[in-house]
Amino acid sequence: MKIRDLMLIAVSAAALVATPALAAGGGGGGGGGGPSASSSRIDPVKRYQQGADLLKAGNYKQAEKAFDDVLDVAAKDANTNYMMGLTQIGQQDFNSARKYFRNAVKYDGNNATARGWLGAVEAKQGDAGKAAEQKTALEAMKVKCAAACAEAKFIDAAIAQIDAAVANPAGPMLLSGEMTRLASATDGNAAYLTASGLINEGRYEDALGSLRQAGYALGPHPDVLTYQGFANRKLHNYDVAVSYYSAALALEPNHRGANEYLGEYYVETGQMGLAKAQLVKLDGICKFGCEEAEELRRWIAGAKS
Amino acid sequence: MLAVAACVSAPEAVAPIDRDSLRELRWVAPGADAVAALTTRPVACAAKDAAGKESRSELDWQRERGRLAFESPALLGGAAARMGLSCASCHLNGRGNVNFFVEGVSGAPGTADVTSSLFSKVRGNGTFDPVPIPDLAARDGTQIRDRKSAAFREKVRGLIVEEFDGQPPPPDVFEAVLVYLDSLDVAHCADPSARTALEPFDDYGAAFSAMTAMVTQKGRPDAVLFYSRAARERLERLHERFAGRGDVPAQLEALSASLAQAATARDGGMPTVAIAEFSALAVALLNEAPKSLYTPEVLRAALEKQPPR
Numbered sequence: 001m002k003i004r005d006l007m008l009i010a011v012s013a014a015a016l017v018a019t020p021a022l023a024a025g026g027g028g029g030g031g032g033g034g035p036s037a038s039s040s041r042i043d044p045v046k047r048y049q050q051g052a053d054l055l056k057a058g059n060y061k062q063a064e065k066a067f068d069d070v071l072d073v074a075a076k077d078a079n080t081n082y083m084m085g086l087t088q089i090g091q092q093d094f095n096s097a098r099k100y101f102r103n104a105v106k107y108d109g110n111n112a113t114a115r116g117w118l119g120a121v122e123a124k125q126g127d128a129g130k131a132a133e134q135k136t137a138l139e140a141m142k143v144k145c146a147a148a149c150a151e152a153k154f155i156d157a158a159i160a161q162i163d164a165a166v167a168n169p170a171g172p173m174l175l176s177g178e179m180t181r182l183a184s185a186t187d188g189n190a191a192y193l194t195a196s197g198l199i200n201e202g203r204y205e206d207a208l209g210s211l212r213q214a215g216y217a218l219g220p221h222p223d224v225l226t227y228q229g230f231a232n233r234k235l236h237n238y239d240v241a242v243s244y245y246s247a248a249l250a251l252e253p254n255h256r257g258a259n260e261y262l263g264e265y266y267v268e269t270g271q272m273g274l275a276k277a278q279l280v281k282l283d284g285i286c287k288f289g290c291e292e293a294e295e296l297r298r299w300i301a302g303a304k305s
Numbered sequence: 306m307l308a309v310a311a312c313v314s315a316p317e318a319v320a321p322i323d324r325d326s327l328r329e330l331r332w333v334a335p336g337a338d339a340v341a342a343l344t345t346r347p348v349a350c351a352a353k354d355a356a357g358k359e360s361r362s363e364l365d366w367q368r369e370r371g372r373l374a375f376e377s378p379a380l381l382g383g384a385a386a387r388m389g390l391s392c393a394s395c396h397l398n399g400r401g402n403v404n405f406f407v408e409g410v411s412g413a414p415g416t417a418d419v420t421s422s423l424f425s426k427v428r429g430n431g432t433f434d435p436v437p438i439p440d441l442a443a444r445d446g447t448q449i450r451d452r453k454s455a456a457f458r459e460k461v462r463g464l465i466v467e468e469f470d471g472q473p474p475p476p477d478v479f480e481a482v483l484v485y486l487d488s489l490d491v492a493h494c495a496d497p498s499a500r501t502a503l504e505p506f507d508d509y510g511a512a513f514s515a516m517t518a519m520v521t522q523k524g525r526p527d528a529v530l531f532y533s534r535a536a537r538e539r540l541e542r543l544h545e546r547f548a549g550r551g552d553v554p555a556q557l558e559a560l561s562a563s564l565a566q567a568a569t570a571r572d573g574g575m576p577t578v579a580i581a582e583f584s585a586l587a588v589a590l591l592n593e594a595p596k597s598l599y600t601p602e603v604l605r606a607a608l609e610k611q612p613p614r
Contacts, residue, residue, distance in 0.1 A: 193409035196384065197422035200470075201429055257387070288541035288561045289534050291378065291386035298472075 044070045044080075044251060048219025049185055051083060055175075060090035074220035074251060076243075078108030082216075085117060090175050094121050105134075111212070112138060112151055116158025123165035124173060135162045150209040188217030188224075195227055204231040222248040226258040233265055241265060254285045260292035267299045275300055319603055320549060321610035327545050327598065328389035334406030334414035340605045341500075343598075347400035348501050350442040350494040351485070364484065370518050370532070371485025373511055374478050375399070377535035383470030385424045392464075398501075399489040401440045411435055419468060427467050442489040442497070452487035461486065475527040505543060505590050505599045512539035513583060519567065533568035537561045543590070546598035553589045560586060 051066030064087040070080045082104035088097035098121045104114035119134030142155045165171070195210035208231050214224045229244030242265065248258040263278030279300060282293040324331045333342045351368065361369070376393040378386045388407075395402050395417060403415040410418050412435035419436065422429030439448060449457045461483060465471040474482070491497040515536035522528035540557045547553040563579035598604045 189408065193423065197409075197429060200383070200422045200424075200426045202426075283565075287558050288544065289379075289537045289565065291382065294379075294534070295382075 042069065042073060044073050044077075045185075045219050045221050048080060048083070051087075052219075055083065055086060055090070058090065060087045063087045063090070070219060074247065076103075076107045076247060077215075077220040078104045078106075078111055078114065079215050079219060081107065082111065082114045082117075085114070086175060089117070089121075089173060092173075094125060094173070097121050098125065108212070109137070110141065110151070110208075112141060112154040112158045115141075116154075116161040119158070119162035120165035120173065123162060124169050124171075126169060128166055131162055131166055135159060138162070150206070150213070185218060188214045188221075191217065192224060192227075195231075199227060199231060199234075202234075204234045207231045220247065220251060222252040222255045222258060225251070226255060226261060229258070230261050233261065233268070238265065238269065256282065256285060256290055256292040259285065260296045263296040264299050267296075267303050272300070272303065275303075319607040319610070322598070322607045326548065329394075329542075331388060332390065332394055332405050332407050334404050334411070337404040337406075337414060339608055340601050342404040343604060344503050344601045345500040346397045346503055347402075347440075348494055348497065348499040349398035349400075350489060350491045350497055351399060352488040352490070352493055366518075366521070367481045367484045368488050369485075369514050370478070371481035371483070371488075372399075373515050373518065373532065373535045374474070374482050375485055376511065377515075377531075377538055379531055379534035379538065380465055380474060380478070380482070381469040381471045383424060383426070385469045386471070390469075395438045396441050399441045399485070400497075401438045405438060424470065425468050426470055440491070441486065442491045442494075444490055444492070452483065457486075458483060475525065475531055477522060477525060477528045478531050503599060505546065505594050505597060508539045508542045509587065509590060512536045512543070515539060516564065516579070516583065519564070530568050533564050536564050540564075547590070547593055548598075550593040550596055551589065553586070553593050556582065556586050556589055 047066050047069050051063045051070065054060075054063035054066060064084065067080050067084045067087060070077065071084065074080060081100045085097045085100035085104060088094070088100060098118065101114050101118035101121060104111055105118055108114070115134045115138050119131040119138075122128075122134065123131035138155055138159050141151070142159070145152050145155060165173070191210045191214035195207045195214060198204075198207035198210060208228065211224055211228050211231065215221070215228070218224060225244045225248035229241045229248065232238075232244060233241035242262070245258050245262045245265070248255050249262070252258070259278055259282050263275045263282070266272070266275035266278060275296070279293065279296050282290070282296060286293050320326075322330065327343075329343055330339070333339050351372070374380045375396075376391050378389055378391045380392060381390060390407075393399070395405050401415065405411065405417065406414045407417070407423075409423050410421050412418075412433070416435035416437050418434055420428050420430040420432070420434065422431075441448070444450070449460060451457060462473075462479070465479075466473055473479075513536075515532045518532040519529050519536065522532060540561050544554055544557045547557070560579060560582045563582060567579060594600070596603060598607060
């Protein structure tokens with residue numbers, strides 16, 4: 001379009017102003033691919049990956065600093081707590097390792113690898129009863145998984161790890177084998193994309209498995225956390241879903257998806273006032289409109305009708 | 306004003322851009338000439354407005370409304386709309402896009418897996434099988450020939466509602482899209498291989514056309530809402546490329562708010578203030594255009610500061 005066309009548009013605009021039918025009663029005007037690129041204030045994803053690289057290189061002190069920075073903004077992130085546990089294993093500080101692995105299990109009870117490490121450390125410290133609790137939990141996961149889920153091999157490895165520690169508590173506890181599980185951001189993006197497809201197919205349990213891999217590789221990423229919330233919501237794990245949405249919004253308060261899905265949760269649970277508040281927030285975030293706001297608007301309208 | 310517009314200055318210090326600040330970067334293939342990809346388009350080969358007429362015919366306007374819908378994410382749904390994709394992201398000016406690339410959807414640049422679960426809840430076939438994006442103006446027999454046929458209507462409906470999880474479009478919007486698609490033909494182009502420069506006034510003009518559509522569709526709330534979304538999204542494109550350029554971003558935000566308000570007003574009327582804002586915006590765009598990201602040199606400088614993907 002050239003300047004001549006612009007002038008024609010300006011003339012047309014003037015004509016619109018002069019058209020009574022258009023101006024009447026107007027009442028005046030006035031008055032957001034793969035997810036690895038993060039936009040949070042300290043980039044927890046970038047810092048997490050720095051920590052993972054340092055851990056791979058055996059630089060446990062610096063890795064600990066990196067993960068500590070991440071925990072400053074995402075204290076309840078299971079993967080970061082797990083990574084912190086590994087840095088403590090690297091430094092042979094088993095008390096601290098136990099604390100972080102316990103946190104990892106607390107915030108994600110389905111993290112088989114964290115359960116394996118926790119049980120192994122507990123066995124090493126002579127607490128066979130606690131180690132047995134982890135093994136029992138893993139065996140329950142195995143039954144539920146029925147050897148077909150993506151986590152099956154990790155569950156088996158975790159059980160074997162506990163058994164070995166119980167059999168030989170005085171044995172060395174090193175990180176060498178664990179390093180092979182440290183994934184790259186590329187792996188994380190791929191896992192996230194896989195999860196996105198699985199969610200569209202309604203395969204929410206499988207999606208959660210892929211999202212766990214994505215979170216493990218990428219760290220606390222708002223996109224991953226949001227989808228973890230979404231998949232849990234679809235499985236009617238509402239409290240878990242809200243905790244993930246909250247974690248995503250703590251990292252990125254204006255995250256469109258997390259705000260939309262939290263609003264949908266409110267609609268789903270009949271909390272219409274809160275749902276409308278989410279829509280107001282989204283309309284403020286999306287100054288030029290966005291699909292997230294329109295979808296939530298449709299949910300709210302649908303609930304009314 | 307013209308003199309100012311003609312005075313292309315050397316690039317000033319420009320802020321780095323990324324895939325959040327300039328959404329179109331999200332689907333430019335790695336390794337592609339991003340400046341060319343973001344500032345040029347394949348030439349449009351659509352039927353032109355009737356020559357010699359002082360005003361457009363209804364068919365002309367319908368085709369224009371169809372183009373607006375085709376180029377708006379509001380026509381799609383799900384992950385595609387959230388990403389900012391429209392039909393025109395793959396089919397620039399109704400043609401192809403050799404630089405299109407979305408991880409998980411594309412194989413080579415310029416291809417897309419149209420049976421991917423990433424964008425569709427119902428079309429996923431579990432196989433990664435991207436195909437070259439076709440030129441919709443190529444009437445070479447590889448696509449449905451009769452674009453007025455029931456089969457073509459169903460094909461387009463399926464693309465919108467199933468392949469891209471969109472809402473069933475308002476009837477006027479759907480009919481307009483069909484008219485636009487039927488107007489595409491390389492026979493309308495002297496040189497179909499040519500590319501044209503993208504200018505700020507392409508988006509400004511589209512926003513204006515969409516605002517006009519809001520007016521002409523008065524009484525049809527769904528259509529008014531749709532075209533308001535299309536208009537506001539075009540303003541967002543301007544906002545992305547005029548970031549930090551004087552009062553332009555604030556003007557765009559104010560105008561978007563006016564359009565949103567107009568779309569939800571019970572009488573469906575267009576507030577006079579929005580039209581005045583629109584006219585004032587043109588002047589500001591003219592003044593700031595040389596320093597905007599529509600200017601290749603400015604865009605290149607910004608891209609050089611882009612953080613690694």
